[in-house]
Amino acid sequence: MQSISNRQLFLSHVAQTSPAPIGLEIVRAEGCYQYDAAGRRWLDLISGFSVCNIGHGHLRVVDAVKKQAEAYMHLIVYGEFIETPQVAYAQLLAEHLPPSLNTVYFTNSGAEATEGAMKLAKRATNRSKIIAFNKSYHGSTQGALSLMGDEYWRNAFRPLLPDVHHFDYGTEAVLGAIDDTTACVILETVQAESGINKPPAGWLQAIRQKCTQHGVLMILDEIQAGFGRTGTLWAFGQYNVVPDVLLLGKALGGGMPLGAFIASNKLMSLLTHNPVLGHITTFGGHPVSCAAGKAALEVLLEGGYIANVNNKEQLIVKHLQHHAIQQIRTAGLWASLRFANAETNQQVVHACVKAGLITDWFLFAPDCLRFAPPLIITDEEMIHACETIVGVVEEVCGNV
Numbered sequence: 001m002q003s004i005s006n007r008q009l010f011l012s013h014v015a016q017t018s019p020a021p022i023g024l025e026i027v028r029a030e031g032c033y034q035y036d037a038a039g040r041r042w043l044d045l046i047s048g049f050s051v052c053n054i055g056h057g058h059l060r061v062v063d064a065v066k067k068q069a070e071a072y073m074h075l076i077v078y079g080e081f082i083e084t085p086q087v088a089y090a091q092l093l094a095e096h097l098p099p100s101l102n103t104v105y106f107t108n109s110g111a112e113a114t115e116g117a118m119k120l121a122k123r124a125t126n127r128s129k130i131i132a133f134n135k136s137y138h139g140s141t142q143g144a145l146s147l148m149g150d151e152y153w154r155n156a157f158r159p160l161l162p163d164v165h166h167f168d169y170g171t172e173a174v175l176g177a178i179d180d181t182t183a184c185v186i187l188e189t190v191q192a193e194s195g196i197n198k199p200p201a202g203w204l205q206a207i208r209q210k211c212t213q214h215g216v217l218m219i220l221d222e223i224q225a226g227f228g229r230t231g232t233l234w235a236f237g238q239y240n241v242v243p244d245v246l247l248l249g250k251a252l253g254g255g256m257p258l259g260a261f262i263a264s265n266k267l268m269s270l271l272t273h274n275p276v277l278g279h280i281t282t283f284g285g286h287p288v289s290c291a292a293g294k295a296a297l298e299v300l301l302e303g304g305y306i307a308n309v310n311n312k313e314q315l316i317v318k319h320l321q322h323h324a325i326q327q328i329r330t331a332g333l334w335a336s337l338r339f340a341n342a343e344t345n346q347q348v349v350h351a352c353v354k355a356g357l358i359t360d361w362f363l364f365a366p367d368c369l370r371f372a373p374p375l376i377i378t379d380e381e382m383i384h385a386c387e388t389i390v391g392v393v394e395e396v397c398g399n400v
């Protein structure tokens with residue numbers, strides 16, 4: 001009997017969301033590299049979508065996972081027992097955040113953090129109007145999907161949340177819409193899936209001012225932008241604003257599933273009454289995830305990796321030069337390379353995989369290649385990656 005390949009089993013039994021999955025079969029990952037069974041390695045240039053900011057398999061993280069798994073895993077639903085890994089991680093996060101962001105609600109995912117934050121905004125303001133932005137992504141559950149900044153992805157799942165209003169990111173029009181009927185404005189500090197879009201100078205501050213004036217919660221999503229990706233631990237520090245609620249995920253768990261919405265203790269305490277148990281989760285803040293996340297954050301901070309992000313950003317700009325790359329947008333160690341069209345980008349992405357580099361495209365910018373390596377990447381690895389990409393682009397685009 002002919003044996004069925006793992007690829008066939010993957011396609012038959014694991015639900016697919018894309019007609020063309022990358023389909024690598026990795027057996028081990030360490031540092032900036034992922035390895036297949038034959039020992040072939042790929043340099044990870046997307047960090048599992050900004051999750052593995054300290055690379056793969058860091059021993060301190062693995063050790064924290066093992067120790068916590070041995071001590072205990074699930075005990076009881078969220079918020080009932082004092083679980084030391086949650087307490088210790090929440091405390092560490094609070095130490096590195098402004099004083100008004102001192103209370104952490106741990107969730108399982110980024111989308112669930114978005115959901116919790118929207119509920120908190122409705123509960124705090126008793127209003128329903130939510131302002132979001134075109135080309136934004138905050139998760140795939142129905143509330144978060146209602147915020148998603150493109151009708152193509154929303155349409156098949158309507159009806160979604162009512163009273164959600166979308167504006168173009170970085171434009172003045174939104175300011176007039178923030179009023180006494182608005183519960184929250186939710187946006188990414190730096191837009192990720194539009195192909196790295198930084199806010200214009202003063203824009204976030206203008207939103208902050210309007211929100212304060214009208215009692216509206218400003219919710220910043222740093223699920224991709226956080227944990228040093230943009231050159232500071234939190235991106236909002238570069239724009240002189242402090243949100244009422246901060247959303248974290250991805251790198252938060254150090255490779256384990258974890259999300260969080262973070263606010264003041266006063267605001268968060270609204271979830272304790274009217275109704276009691278205002279947000280419930282069984283596994284949110286799983287002790288193993290919190291232990292892993294805390295260890296990963298300690299490694300990130302102690303390793304001084306964030307201080308080198310801006311130098312590495314300069315390497316991207318210097319070494320990723322080719323006439324077929326029409327634009328490079330960067331925010332720290334996070335870049336988007338624009339090609340003539342989505343087909344060219346797809347060809348480049350696939351040729352990169354063949355050349356030993358893992359890259360991808362952006363949800364709202366299929367013509368742009370994603371470059372977001374672990375922050376631990378060395379200058380030599382960076383230069384190698386950039387030169388390989390340029391070689392691939394030359395091969396795919398030639399003199400076109």
Ligand code: PLP
Nearest residue numbers: 109110111137138139223224249
């Ligand atoms: N917000 C942003 C900016 C994201 O990039 C993502 C995921 O890609 C999410 C929210 C949702 O996070 P999750 O996939 O953990 O639900």
